[in-house]
Amino acid sequence: MNIGSFGIIGGDKRQLYLADSIRNDGHIVRLFGFDSLDDGSVDSENNLSDVISMSDALILPLPLSRNGKDIFAPFSSEPISIDDIAMLTDMNKPVFCGLKINSGISPLSAHNCFFYGTREEFAAANAIPTAEGAIACAMENSDITLCGSDCLVTGYGRIGRVLSMFLRGLGATVTVSARKYRDIELIRAAGMASERIENISGHFDFIFNTVPSLILDRKRLEAIGKDSLIIDLASLPGGVDDSAANELSVPLIHALSLPGKVAPKTAGKIIKNAVYNIIGEESL
């Protein structure tokens, strides 16, 4: 690749590990937006303009922004405006962002942007730390072992597949709810029980929801009872009727953004792989 130096602006621990990992490959990395970490381990630059001009490409965080104005930079002592970044960045310089930016909204929308967060392998790879985080969450929040427990996983997409396989690997009895006939066959091939969500009955010690639509409504929560721990992995508002769960005392945990929380080093490497794959495909 022709890119010899990267500027990483903003982001959390994932971006620090990303920086380490890129450096280990022999590239130059300049960090900006990490000055409030004062353990001395991070060499955050002081001048945004220099970081941008001296880098062949920029890597921005996922999410790009919390407020729509400044870049997501929890370790920066000062806000970093996206406008400033856009203004200082040459229109031809590759800018790696997480998700697509609505054109017209972001000042970066006309730049030479590439999106690592929308790639298939990025989503596939992040299913691993998500599944592990769900398992860690279940272990921490219950008084029983997963081994020997009855688990329900709703949905058999990327996360459902990895999570159900891991649970089975820990000795749990796993039922997966799915609708597609094909998924039902794949679940069976993986040695697990499959059931349509409307036919789910009986007690489960743990219920992991991966479906981003309301599938655990009041009626189903009543059937499930308060002895099940529900861990909802779907983006808010998730797949569970929160207020019904609350009224019925069904324990419910929203476990979100797990990769960055439970395995930032792995998550940083997943970003790197996606960025490198883009560079390879686009001959950057």
Place this chain on the structure above:
Amino acid sequence: MNIGSFGIIGGDKRQLYLADSIRNDGHIVRLFGFDSLDDGSVDSENNLSDVISMSDALILPLPLSRNGKDIFAPFSSEPISIDDIAMLTDMNKPVFCGLKINSGISPLSAHNCFFYGTREEFAAANAIPTAEGAIACAMENSDITLCGSDCLVTGYGRIGRVLSMFLRGLGATVTVSARKYRDIELIRAAGMASERIENISGHFDFIFNTVPSLILDRKRLEAIGKDSLIIDLASLPGGVDDSAANELSVPLIHALSLPGKVAPKTAGKIIKNAVYNIIGEESL
């Protein structure tokens, strides 16, 4: 469903198990084309016209025909012409066939045909007997155990996924060759090594090819050496240079049409499920 009786015309052992399974669900099944099985266990009808007229729907075999003229019916003492079936069958009567028929070629092309063999869940389900058949083939044709062996699976589609999982479950060390970045991540999540086919090196005890294009050419066969057993699961001509394998004395087995051979009862049930799913979706 409104279909109370099925006519099953032609086919192999899978269709017999299909008939049993449909009967166990309480439906009437009439068989035609099984008269040369004289163990008395099969009640094959004598009159094609009666079977067709008395059945609410017909089920034809997969493949439909070997010669393009008569239906595939290895257990029939006489050929059964597709023309005859087409002529005797009301245009509105549902006819369940395996794969799509080229219009203009088959006399059935204007009938009310449905294709169970092109459905996703059919292909997904058949990956299981295919993978088991591949494993049985490897066991029969080698003097070592799969447990502790080094296996290469080329391709990570339906069959590659199930097969690699089964091999791992038997204690083999599994490498999967894949090209898509996403698949590489999924392979890693499943606890296996992934590698691009062009980078494959080292010795493998067993190589299972699932890719229907020439990926094991002369050059790669030379690198592989004659101590590997290659089992090619891809439809002919498969993914291996046959003549090169022959000249280099690399043992090569084409293992095809495994579901019907190794698990006809399971395969019959897979056909039934696909037919029932069509009936449900089409409100037949």
Place this chain on the structure above:
Amino acid sequence: MNIGSFGIIGGDKRQLYLADSIRNDGHIVRLFGFDSLDDGSVDSENNLSDVISMSDALILPLPLSRNGKDIFAPFSSEPISIDDIAMLTDMNKPVFCGLKINSGISPLSAHNCFFYGTREEFAAANAIPTAEGAIACAMENSDITLCGSDCLVTGYGRIGRVLSMFLRGLGATVTVSARKYRDIELIRAAGMASERIENISGHFDFIFNTVPSLILDRKRLEAIGKDSLIIDLASLPGGVDDSAANELSVPLIHALSLPGKVAPKTAGKIIKNAVYNIIGEESL
């Protein structure tokens, strides 16, 4: 069984779940030593003498005592002397204790004691929450996923077997160090690499020690390097040279008494099963 009522004296959360579980089987359970839990969920009795005289059998905790004098009762507002229990308990009344008590030391040594903690199935069952606790510990204390990591498990006894199987089920690459030829074959059958501890080389992301003797000495720690997280599951002093690990900055965690910490409900049920098995075998 002839025992209709149990007195559970002292212990931690495991004993509360034990009480629940025995009650669910239809027996009477009286608790003593849980009065400082004031969430109202526990009905701790006020009079030790009554609890003892009204119960057909007693269940004492594991460990029996921390100070050699009072029973282990972290939820009791007052110390409960073992002398008192011994004095108040009829010599024929069955008393279920965890581990063997040195005769002459404990005032209970002449009583009708049975030891649930020394039973094979108790140890085997506790390997499960121990292994899960080790996995939770590894997840919490690292920035990478177990999936895709390189793990070393030292020892292939009860805990080593379950832990290595779970790690493999999570997609880790597992090497087990063992000395016995038989274990080396069993490890291979389970699809993992085995190695004698003196030949271990290369980097591991996680090292789980289950061997209760010094196998990770200064020399091996130097070879391992500070990028490995060591989780020592062996009883103190464990199997790692603590001061060397400290000087070499190799991260080391002693993870002990995991069943009661990570899965007290499961651990309580394991105690119940062992007690019931004793009752069955001894026809109590």
Place this chain on the structure above:
Amino acid sequence: MNIGSFGIIGGDKRQLYLADSIRNDGHIVRLFGFDSLDDGSVDSENNLSDVISMSDALILPLPLSRNGKDIFAPFSSEPISIDDIAMLTDMNKPVFCGLKINSGISPLSAHNCFFYGTREEFAAANAIPTAEGAIACAMENSDITLCGSDCLVTGYGRIGRVLSMFLRGLGATVTVSARKYRDIELIRAAGMASERIENISGHFDFIFNTVPSLILDRKRLEAIGKDSLIIDLASLPGGVDDSAANELSVPLIHALSLPGKVAPKTAGKIIKNAVYNIIGEESL
């Protein structure tokens, strides 16, 4: 080791692979008793006396003999008398035999014999080809896939453990019958159902017996019904009432001596490992 040359006298294909494997380690191997294999690949010696005198140690087959007089040598055109071997062999020369020989019966009983077939690691390692052979046998003799089938494994010794793990790895639902409380916990940790044999009920597609005593008697066979395939792995007379199975039409296969049949190369290597381990321990 001080042994530089081995004489391998008699035996089947396992001994040929054993010879290859020892040669690959750089030792000299002389074969006797393979002259009827005329494919030219085996260099069988003509003179027993020379083979013995020129070898530092002898390896005899397992079983030693079928008739109590001649060595087991299915590939020899002439019988090879054990008396002759004993007479020609120096009393100090190490002789590796399979199983213990009744003193007084065998002319070798006073020689310097070592027994590879009685070693723990030999039995443990052979559980792998035995389990794979059982699986191959089940695949060949049924019309359904193991994946998705209901399997019962009786006994949780060496073979039961490996076999049940492999079956689970192939996506079967596995129940293991065991009596020991400890085994019941281990089965649970492995993610399978356990049941005492007297409580087994319901249908199983496959029943694998590993217990060498009559546990499947007429009464249990009646309960099992003729839709189960029983594969009896226990040494004759096995664990099934043969005549009752026959009368009740329950399909029953005795699958014996599987390692030599299904994986002679693996079995040969297992013999080699055991012989080498003896050499190491005895400083031969």
